[in-house]
Structures are given as structure tokens and as C-alpha cells.
Amino acid sequence: xxxxxxxxxxxxxxxxxxxxxxxxxxxxxxxxxSLSTARLLHQRAFAAGEFGLARTVIELAPADAPIPAPRRAxxxxxxxxxxxxxxxxxxxxxLPIGYSAGRIVERHFEIRSIGWSLRNARVVQVEGLYRFxxxxxx
Amino acid sequence: MKGPPGWMLSLAxxxxxxxxxxxxxxxxxxxxxxxxxVLRTDSRAPPSPMxxxxxxxxxxxxxxxxxxxxxxxxxxxxGRFTQLFPEMTxxxxxxxxxLDLDGDGVHDRIYAGDLNGRLWRFDLYAGASPRLTGGxxxxxxxxxxxxGFLAPPDVTLMAPAVGAPWLSIAIGTANTTPATVASTSSxxxxxxxxxxxxxxxxxxxxxxxxxxxxxxxxxxxxxxxxLGEGEQIxxxxxxxxxxxxxxxxxxxxxxxxxxxxxTIFTVAHTxxxxxxxxxxxxxxxxxxxxxxxxxxxxxPAMDLDGSGLRDANDLxxxxxxxxxxxxxxxLAITDSGTENNINCSVDGQALPDCSLDTRLxxxxxxxxxxx
Numbered sequence: 177x178x179x180x181x182x183x184x185x186x187x188x189x190x191x192x193x194x195x196x197x198x199x200x201x202x203x204x205x206x207x208x209x210s211l212s213t214a215r216l217l218h219q220r221a222f223a224a225g226e227f228g229l230a231r232t233v234i235e236l237a238p239a240d241a242p243i244p245a246p247r248r249a250x251x252x253x254x255x256x257x258x259x260x261x262x263x264x265x266x267x268x269x270x271l272p273i274g275y276s277a278g279r280i281v282e283r284h285f286e287i288r289s290i291g292w293s294l295r296n297a298r299v300v301q302v303e304g305l306y307r308f309x310x311x312x313x314x
Numbered sequence: 315m316k317g318p319p320g321w322m323l324s325l326a327x328x329x330x331x332x333x334x335x336x337x338x339x340x341x342x343x344x345x346x347x348x349x350x351x352v353l354r355t356d357s358r359a360p361p362s363p364m365x366x367x368x369x370x371x372x373x374x375x376x377x378x379x380x381x382x383x384x385x386x387x388x389x390x391x392x393g394r395f396t397q398l399f400p401e402m403t404x405x406x407x408x409x410x411x412x413l414d415l416d417g418d419g420v421h422d423r424i425y426a427g428d429l430n431g432r433l434w435r436f437d438l439y440a441g442a443s444p445r446l447t448g449g450x451x452x453x454x455x456x457x458x459x460x461x462g463f464l465a466p467p468d469v470t471l472m473a474p475a476v477g478a479p480w481l482s483i484a485i486g487t488a489n490t491t492p493a494t495v496a497s498t499s500s501x502x503x504x505x506x507x508x509x510x511x512x513x514x515x516x517x518x519x520x521x522x523x524x525x526x527x528x529x530x531x532x533x534x535x536x537x538x539x540x541l542g543e544g545e546q547i548x549x550x551x552x553x554x555x556x557x558x559x560x561x562x563x564x565x566x567x568x569x570x571x572x573x574x575x576x577t578i579f580t581v582a583h584t585x586x587x588x589x590x591x592x593x594x595x596x597x598x599x600x601x602x603x604x605x606x607x608x609x610x611x612x613x614p615a616m617d618l619d620g621s622g623l624r625d626a627n628d629l630x631x632x633x634x635x636x637x638x639x640x641x642x643x644x645l646a647i648t649d650s651g652t653e654n655n656i657n658c659s660v661d662g663q664a665l666p667d668c669s670l671d672t673r674l675x676x677x678x679x680x681x682x683x684x685x
Contacts, residue, residue, distance in 0.1 A: 239656055239672035269417050273473045274575040274609075277413050279645075280670065284677065304677035308670055310645055310656065 217297035220257050225291030225301040227251060228259035232287045236263065239309065260290040270311060281311050346371040347408040354420045354440040363420050370406035370426065378444050387444040401450055404430035409463040415515050422517065425483055427463025429490040431455020437517045449523035452509055453530055460491030461502050464588060468570035471514060472609060481511040482609040484577045486566025489587040501563040501585040508577060508609055509556035529555045537612035557612040559629065568642030573670055576615035578606045580660055582639045599636040604660055605629040617667040637661035645670055
């Protein structure tokens, strides 16, 4: 008399199911870790960009400051992170609202700051600034 | 056509037009001005900006010369001029301001005050040669008794949060008769005007200029010297023609300066006419007062006397020492150690509560990466 047992297939099926669940869990964990790392690196790139903006604003703060030259620098304390900044004067009007035409000018600047981190994480931030200045000054 | 007298040609260009922010340390020779302007001419293809000079002097005419001195345009009442303006019967000397209204590097508008107390507005058009439309914008020289404009108009674009923008034109009168005449007649009284041009950016045709109802004293509001801080002169000002201050016998010989909607001006305490050739020895250092009004409502705008209040006393604050008759409010960068400040001064004397805010202001922030 042949007895076809069902325990073996059930056990095999269960083992397969468990393997699939384990694989899915591993995949999720790996993906979550990957996303988390990417987000962390992205945040570091963002912070690097913010650092570039803040530093450039300080350089541009004095009334007679020249436009800072483009440059790329490594962040202090984070050798893997860097920032690339550039400034351009995008507009100048000698008819600023509320100020003597031709004697006071309104100068508009655009700071472009690119923060870099590991795995080519990159964030580009652009900040617009304006100030009043004497006509004829740089 | 007869040219200007030799002594007039020998005058240096009006120093405050050439360097409007430089300290005024020389006595006045304000009988002629040579205002740099940029025109757009279509005589070349493509049309390109061209540097030129607007010449004004004691003669009742205006001229535009190119950089090499070649005549490009002229205007007068009668005679051989490029354009005729029948009302152009007085000279303009140094009371000329040219404006670039659209930021394209080419001048679009000229305001000029003449020796008879009339303020002219001109609109510039591109052409094979310069072409202007223009006319008398305001006439405050009713009696033609030697009261007119010598200092350049100070022009400011004003744009309130609610309502249409306008150009604020600050200008004051001075003696325009020779000193000998002025000394034998009773001293003239003078005024400081802050006018409104409600067509700030539009270019008028000659027909529009001809239709313009010239502003006169009756159209303006007297900025009452009893007004306190924040008090409004009159509801009429909201859409009106502007306001004025009485200056007594003091004269306006230097351009005003407007900062953040506050117009600062100087007046010279002299009854002598400054329309004299340089080097005559008659130009003396005189007492100077300074005042500041809101270009919007005429109220005292700065605490110039350091009293802690902005009140009527701030409309006429005497400086400590004598100054050049045509001393203007200038702005100078002073290093305070940590950052640069731009402060107002008159002939080296600092003005309290008056400075230019040069701090950086954020206008926008955005991200450009696609992450």
C-alpha cells in the first residue's frame, strides 16, 4: 500500500515561503538602509550648500565688497563634503523705488551654491540678494 | 547764432552734475552745465546707444553735442534750432536731470528748471538724430522777478503698496538776477517744492505735452510747519500735484537727496545771487541749514537736530559752521570697524539720523537640483 505523505511538501512549501519572506525582509532592510544613507548624504550636501551660501553672504556684506570669485572648497571637519560657489550681479537699476534716481543704485546678486557629498550627492541652491549702493561704486 | 559769452565757456562743468556725490568744497560757478546723456540713434544699424552731452547755460536754449562736440540737437524759442519751444525764454544753467527709466542704459526723460521758475519735462525718442518732446511741467515764476531754479531736480520713483506709482521731483528756487540788482531790491522769498509726475514711465507725445495743464502754486499744498510726526498734510496729496515749503529769503543752490522716501535738502542763508562768473571773489561761505521731509506726505522725516523727535524743527536745522553756498547733502562711506556705513554729511558735517542702509536683503531662494 502506497502512502503519499503530505508532511514533506508542506514542510518544503513552508520553507520556501519563509525563504521568500526572509528575502523580502532583507530587501526592505537593504532598501531602507540605502535610502537612509542617500538621504543622509543628501542632507550633508544640502548643509554644504548652505555653508557656501552663508560664507558668500558674509564676503559680500561690506558695502564696498567686490564680487567674490567662483571657488570650490572642502568643508572643515568633513573632508568628503565640498561646496562650489559663484556670484553674479544679475541686475542693477539706477531708479530704485524711494531713492534718488542716478545717485543711488539698487544692485541685485545671485549666489549659486552647489553642495557635494559622497556618492555624488549634490544639492544646488540659489539665493537672490539686493542692496542699495552709491552710483558709480563697484 | 550768438554763442555764450567767453567767461561762461571757460567755466568748469557743473561739479555736482559730474560728481553728484562728491563733497562740495568749492564755491559755486553754476552758470553752465554739461550733463552726460546716452541716446539711442537709428542712424546706425542696429540702433545703438551713443554718448552725448546736454548743454545748458544762461541763454534760453538747450543743446545736445556728441562726444566730439558736434551739434546733434538744439532747442529754443525762435531762430535756427532743431526744435522750437515757444515758451523757452529763459536759460537752464545747472538745473538739469536726465533719467533712464527702463534700465536699458539709454536716457528717456529730462527734467530741467529754468531761470524763470519753470520746470520742464522732456521725453527722448530714438531717431536718426535726437528728437525730444517737451513742455513746461510746472510754472512757479508767476511774476518773473528773478526767482528761478539753479540746482538740479532730485527725481525719485515712488511706488506705494496701494495706488499708482509717481515720480517725486524735489527742487527749490534761488535768486537768478545779478547780485547788484538783488542787493538794491527787496530780498526775494523762496520755496522748496516736492512735485508729483503721475506719468512716471510713459513717454509723452508732443500733443500730450501741449495738452498738459501746467502746475502752478494753487495746485500744491503748503506743508504746514506745525505738522508733527506722521501727520498728513492733506488728503489732496494722495492724488495731487505735490507740496511745498516756504524758505523765506534762503535759497536752494544744491540738489536734494532722497533716501527711503525721505527727501533731505540744504538751503543757503544768503540773499546774493550765485549766478556770477567764477573767480570774481564775490562767492562767500555762508550759513547752511538742512531739512528733511517725507516725499509722500511732507511731514518731518528725520531727527536732524538730534532732539529725539521728528518735528517741525527738523525742517530747518542750522549747521555748526559756514559752508559753500551750494553745499549739497552727500553720502560718504565711513568704516566703523566691523562693517561699512554710508552716512550723510554736508561739507564734512555729519547729519544725524541720515544714512543709507547698504545691508544685503534676501529677495528669493530656490533649489535647482532635480533630486
